Amino acid sequence: MADRTAAPTPSFATGQGIICAGLPRSGTLSLATALDILGVGPIQHGLRDTDTREVYAWTHAAWCSFPFLRATRLTSRDGRLPFYLPPYDPLLPWTRADWDRLVGRYRCTTDVGSMFSEQLISAYPDAKVILVERPVDEWARSYGRVLIDRTYYGVGGFIKSTLGPWANVTTTTAYSDVSMGWLGGNSRREAHSLLHDRHRQHHDVVRRLVPAQQLLEFDLKDGWEPLCKFLDLPVPDMPFPHVNEQAQFLSMLRSLDIMILKGIAQKLAWALLSVSVAAFLSRAATRRALVDILKRT
Numbered sequence: 001m002a003d004r005t006a007a008p009t010p011s012f013a014t015g016q017g018i019i020c021a022g023l024p025r026s027g028t029l030s031l032a033t034a035l036d037i038l039g040v041g042p043i044q045h046g047l048r049d050t051d052t053r054e055v056y057a058w059t060h061a062a063w064c065s066f067p068f069l070r071a072t073r074l075t076s077r078d079g080r081l082p083f084y085l086p087p088y089d090p091l092l093p094w095t096r097a098d099w100d101r102l103v104g105r106y107r108c109t110t111d112v113g114s115m116f117s118e119q120l121i122s123a124y125p126d127a128k129v130i131l132v133e134r135p136v137d138e139w140a141r142s143y144g145r146v147l148i149d150r151t152y153y154g155v156g157g158f159i160k161s162t163l164g165p166w167a168n169v170t171t172t173t174a175y176s177d178v179s180m181g182w183l184g185g186n187s188r189r190e191a192h193s194l195l196h197d198r199h200r201q202h203h204d205v206v207r208r209l210v211p212a213q214q215l216l217e218f219d220l221k222d223g224w225e226p227l228c229k230f231l232d233l234p235v236p237d238m239p240f241p242h243v244n245e246q247a248q249f250l251s252m253l254r255s256l257d258i259m260i261l262k263g264i265a266q267k268l269a270w271a272l273l274s275v276s277v278a279a280f281l282s283r284a285a286t287r288r289a290l291v292d293i294l295k296r297t
Contacts, residue, residue, distance in 0.1 A: 011042075013104035017124050018231075020110040021117040021206045022132025023199065024179075025142040027220045028111040029245040031132060034224075035108055037241065038233050044103060046111040047248065052171060056084040057102045058112055059174040064091050064098075065119050066181035073177070084174045099123045112175070115182040117202065121209045128230070129210045131203065133219045140195040146246060150253060152176045153188040159257045167263030169256065 010016035018040065020031055032045045049055055063069050063085060070091060073082075081089060099120065103109055109120060121129065150156045151172065160172035183198055185191030207215070216230040223240040 009107075011105055011107050012109075012124055012127070013100050015124065015126050017103070017106065017120075017127040018108040019113070019117060019120050019124070019127050019129045020108055020132070021114050021129050021202075022110075022134070022218075023114050023139065023143070023202060024111050025139055025146060025246075026114075026132045026134045027242075027245065028114070028132070029248070030220055030241055030243045031130065031218075032108070032110050033241040033243050034227065037236055037238070038228070038231065040107055040231065040233075042106050043108045044106045044110060044113055046175070047245075047252065049112070049171075054102070055171045055174050059084055059177050060086070060089070061094055061098075061102065061116060061119070062178040062181040063089075064094050065116060066184075068184045069177060069181040072186055082173075082177070084170060094119065094123070096123045112178060115178060118205050118209065121206070126214075128214050128216070129206060130216045130218050130227070130230070131206050133217055136196055136199050139199060142246065143195060144192050146249060147179060148188060148191045150250070152179060153191075156253060156257060159260055160253075163264055164256075164260050166267065167260045169260050169263070172256070 008014050018035075020028065020035075022028060022031065024046070028045060029047060032043050032048075035041065035043055049058075059082075063081075074080075081087060103113065103120070109116075113120065117129070121127065152161065157172075157176075160169070161176055164170060164172055180186070180191065183191055183194050185194050207217075216226060218226060218230075220240070220242065224235045228235045
């Protein structure tokens with residue numbers, strides 16, 4: 001009798017994961033879209049992460065992987081962990097089992113996952129790795145303008161990281177720990193100053209750790225051929241996707257800011273209404289008490 005047991009879907013859990021090590025702002029959404037077209041999925045990407053628990057899990061991984069967070073943020077918090085981490089967690093380095101819980105169901109990690117390339121390569125030594133090339137000056141300008149200036153710092157950072165939790169929006173605060181923990185910056189100026197060195201170090205680490213036959217250094221401008229050859233897949237009969245990721249991301253940031261400000265306004269309105277009602281009831285009670293006193297005199 002033939003064995004009808006279906007083969008498991010390729011994923012990190014089955015040892016067939018693909019680590020897209022190109023950093024955020026390196027065309028990660030274009031690459032994710034290309035992999036979707038090739039049928040290589042499921043794919044992890046920050047713009048697709050809608051589960052708050054998964055965002056918190058990436059933050060947990062950051063605190064366990066990036067010594068900078070433990071050295072600086074714990075001091076500023078008097079040793080207390082942020083609310084999106086398990087209380088009293090020992091923050092030990094993650095094992096393969098820990099990573100399986102976060103990325104095991106995925107076939108590919110991209111975007112935020114790229115900042116954990118060293119850890120993922122160690123946990124999944126047989127994984128294929130795609131390192132997208134983008135000129136470092138272009139990358140630094142984009143990362144600085146979109147993520148540092150408009151997401152984690154400046155007016156946008158204040159709305160999302162300071163006001164956001166008051167409106168029950170906490171994912172940006174959590175992702176800030178991932179991004180700044182990887183970068184090693186404690187301020188806007190310091191973060192900008194570290195970009196070029198961290199980009200170089202990241203690429204050097206990936207090239208050093210990954211065997212040549214498992215690594216594709218890929219320029220999106222080269223299109224389908226090198227990617228499909230690396231993955232042993234046929235070339236699709238359509239143009240290689242070039243997604244305007246920055247436009248989508250900035251649109252998402254604007255929507256997030258509006259949602260937070262509306263949430264804050266709604267809470268303030270309810271608070272003002274509650275205070276007004278309490279004041280009215282207090283005045284009414286006072287008037288009744290005065291009337292009772294006058295009636296008794």
